[in-house]
Amino acid sequence: MDCIKNNKRGVEILTDYCAGILDPAVAVEIDSHIAQCAECLKMVEAQRMVWEMLDVWTPLEVSRNFDARLYSRIADEQAQPAWRQWLHRVFVPAAPHPLWKPAFSLAAVGAVVAMALVVGIPGVGVPGKMPFAHTAPSAYKNAYKNTTVQAKAGPEEIDLDQVQQALDDMELLTPVGQSPSGRL
């Protein structure tokens, strides 16, 4: 048998062995192994020491009037109106629902998808290209067309004639024998 510390399930084996709940066949293997391995024996003894030490803390006696107090509280609660009992059940659940973590993850995913949809609204993206054009309803297509036209007419649109004119002006300003790029 491998040393406890080298075993993938070493921790589990060690705690179960000292708790006396390990499979008897495996426990016998451990017995024979620790008889030869000083390091594993040390680990087992240390865990065993903790286990026995914790036994010193003995359980307490429960108060004699525990049940009476509990039944009194139950009676008080049952005397409340039905709507209050219902509110208690709904808003004070016995334990946190085990599905709250997946629900939180789903809510986060939903929020991301919602954000993606908001950012992906047509008109905000590249003009002229309409996402989902083949599936969009006609009213939506018309609205999209209008926004594209407005974008074209806007000040951000690049006029190729103006660009050409600017380049020609630059060339005129350049000293003779030197190209606009600075090369001879």
Place this chain on the structure above:
Amino acid sequence: MFRPQPSPGASVQKDMEAVAALERDAQLMLRVRQGDETSFALLLERHRSPVVNFLHRMVQNRAVSEELAQEVFLRVYRSRETYEPTAKFTTWLFRIATHLALNWIRDGKKEKTNESLSEEVMEGMERQVADRQPSVEQTMIYAVKVREIRKAIEALPEKQRAAVLMHKYQGLDYSQISGALGCTESAVKSLLFRAYETLRSRLAHLA
């Protein structure tokens, strides 16, 4: 070697008894759902002491632990109509108890309470040496040990503390502890490993 190993037959019998007990709890709770108050009394009788003692070791205050245990059983009773035996009853019960204890600790209420150990130490001492009158020396040694153990457990992070207490004192298995703590079994093993490692170093001087 270190302890007597249980025979395979004894182990199987123990497992069967455990299964029977689990089924009995679920059956009792289903009867409570149908309005059988006696079944609730039986459940209370079976789990009162384990729940109170688990909470006492978590919050280390007798009055508070009983108050929280009352809340646990009140919630069990309140949930009787919606109870479904999807998980083991003990897992569900300790999930409620752990949730309440962790909330109480996180609310910082612990700082407001200061419990005297003397009464508890005497009670525990009487159990340890029930057959004879403990000497002053024995009582003092016992008191020191209990105090050190309590301090060591109290110093553990909340989840490690809950995992160790359920594992050591309540005898819950890894899947039950993971159900009660709402984490995976491997996370429970990791919590237990770290907790026992810390306890080993903190209690070594008492050995």
